[in-house]
Amino acid sequence: MKRQLIPVLLGSLLGIATATANAAPVELNVSAWKGGAAEPAAVPELIAKFEKENPDIKIKFDYIARNDTTTILSSRLQGGSAPDVMMVDRPLMRQWASAGQLLDLSGDPAIGRLSADVKPLAQVGGKTFMMPMEIVGIGMFANMDLLKKAGVEHVPTTIGEMKATCGKLRAAGITPLLLPAKDGWAPAMLALSMGLAPSVKANPAFVSEVVSGKQKFSASPNFKQAIASVKELAEAKCFDPKLNVGIDPWGLGLTEFTAGRVAMMPQGAWSIQKMTVDGKAVNFAFAPLPGLDGGKASGIDLLGTAWAVNASTKNATAAKRWVQFWTKDENLGKFLQAEAAFSPFVDGAIRLPKSAQLYADARKAGNTVPHPKGDVSAAFIQEMQKSMTAYLLNINQDSTAVLARWDNAPQQQ
Numbered sequence: 001m002k003r004q005l006i007p008v009l010l011g012s013l014l015g016i017a018t019a020t021a022n023a024a025p026v027e028l029n030v031s032a033w034k035g036g037a038a039e040p041a042a043v044p045e046l047i048a049k050f051e052k053e054n055p056d057i058k059i060k061f062d063y064i065a066r067n068d069t070t071t072i073l074s075s076r077l078q079g080g081s082a083p084d085v086m087m088v089d090r091p092l093m094r095q096w097a098s099a100g101q102l103l104d105l106s107g108d109p110a111i112g113r114l115s116a117d118v119k120p121l122a123q124v125g126g127k128t129f130m131m132p133m134e135i136v137g138i139g140m141f142a143n144m145d146l147l148k149k150a151g152v153e154h155v156p157t158t159i160g161e162m163k164a165t166c167g168k169l170r171a172a173g174i175t176p177l178l179l180p181a182k183d184g185w186a187p188a189m190l191a192l193s194m195g196l197a198p199s200v201k202a203n204p205a206f207v208s209e210v211v212s213g214k215q216k217f218s219a220s221p222n223f224k225q226a227i228a229s230v231k232e233l234a235e236a237k238c239f240d241p242k243l244n245v246g247i248d249p250w251g252l253g254l255t256e257f258t259a260g261r262v263a264m265m266p267q268g269a270w271s272i273q274k275m276t277v278d279g280k281a282v283n284f285a286f287a288p289l290p291g292l293d294g295g296k297a298s299g300i301d302l303l304g305t306a307w308a309v310n311a312s313t314k315n316a317t318a319a320k321r322w323v324q325f326w327t328k329d330e331n332l333g334k335f336l337q338a339e340a341a342f343s344p345f346v347d348g349a350i351r352l353p354k355s356a357q358l359y360a361d362a363r364k365a366g367n368t369v370p371h372p373k374g375d376v377s378a379a380f381i382q383e384m385q386k387s388m389t390a391y392l393l394n395i396n397q398d399s400t401a402v403l404a405r406w407d408n409a410p411q412q413q
Helices: 002-022 043-053 066-079 090-098 109-113 144-149 159-171 185-202 206-212 221-235 241-245 252-258 269-274 316-327 329-339 354-364 378-393 399-408
Strands: 026-032 057-063 085-088 135-143 264-268 284-287 299-303 306-309 368-370
Touching: 026 316, 043 057, 043 316, 043 329, 057 316, 066 085, 066 090, 085 090, 085 316, 090 306, 109 316, 135 144, 135 269, 135 354, 144 159, 159 221, 185 206, 185 221, 185 264, 185 299, 185 368, 185 378, 221 378, 221 399, 241 378, 252 264, 252 269, 264 269, 269 329, 269 354, 284 354, 299 354, 306 316, 316 329, 354 368, 378 399
Parallel strands: 026 057, 026 085, 299 368
Antiparallel strands: 085 306, 135 264, 135 284, 135 299
């Protein structure tokens, strides 16, 4: 009897093993606003690598633009048809985690490797709901060939140096500064950086106190000086305020800079990969934004993209493997190199190009400030940008009136 059972058992085990080997891989639906044709960011390459290392998982990738992600995925989460894994940022994470729609990732060992300043930004109520992927700098692009042509040896670090540099560039027939203000983003980032750097240095709780109503932008000497400094740059003929209101920072602004028709422009490091024209790289530096006179140049560190897992996913194990794959420096590094971004992990290697060394030096020296995105409301950020567009249309406005619009906007999410 035993001899008869052995072949039967072996046949059953072989059948189970064969069925397992031939089983269709798990289809893991992943959505992101990186990875499309316009900004691949090494995502297609990393998907291929993940699938090779995890043959039992097949990635179904959906490109969804950031603005569409808010509306489309919020609706799909409500309807129970959202992707298993979603690219998020801090505002999206806070919105969906608060609604109980994201999986708690607190048990992932990589959470302990996050930088001390990054870890709390991934949390709601002490639980971690997203795995950060990058810290992206917002600073100043400077065409070094144009600066050299005007006899300028380094990227200006203060408003006073900016005005002096603008004079030399104008004398050489070069447009000094582009401050694209169609959506108000560029002048808003310049003013925010100038005001926030000395304010946070003096009081690390400044942003939270503004959100709680304890502090007001309109009562801050630093922010008053920051808004007034934008006017000083206009009066020094660094830029034409009304002309810049018609320029989009993401389209025409980048085109004008890469074409060599302007010497300096505020932008994010995510645009570094676009600094090539007809196969020829623009000779530029990515530097911190100029600071108030008497201070130092400062950049804005934006906690960028992250991965979050749908709380209703039926593929939680596969989803966690995807997230863990991205926490390995050998994988995340490819994305960071494409994005010209810093790693959120303490043991992450720095892969920024040489063109971003000035910004990297400023960050290492502690001369950058966190972007308040996620602490302040989206409505506040929109109002801040709109107010700066209005300011450029009437540069003689009192700085207190501009900042009053910031104070009157909803601060909290």
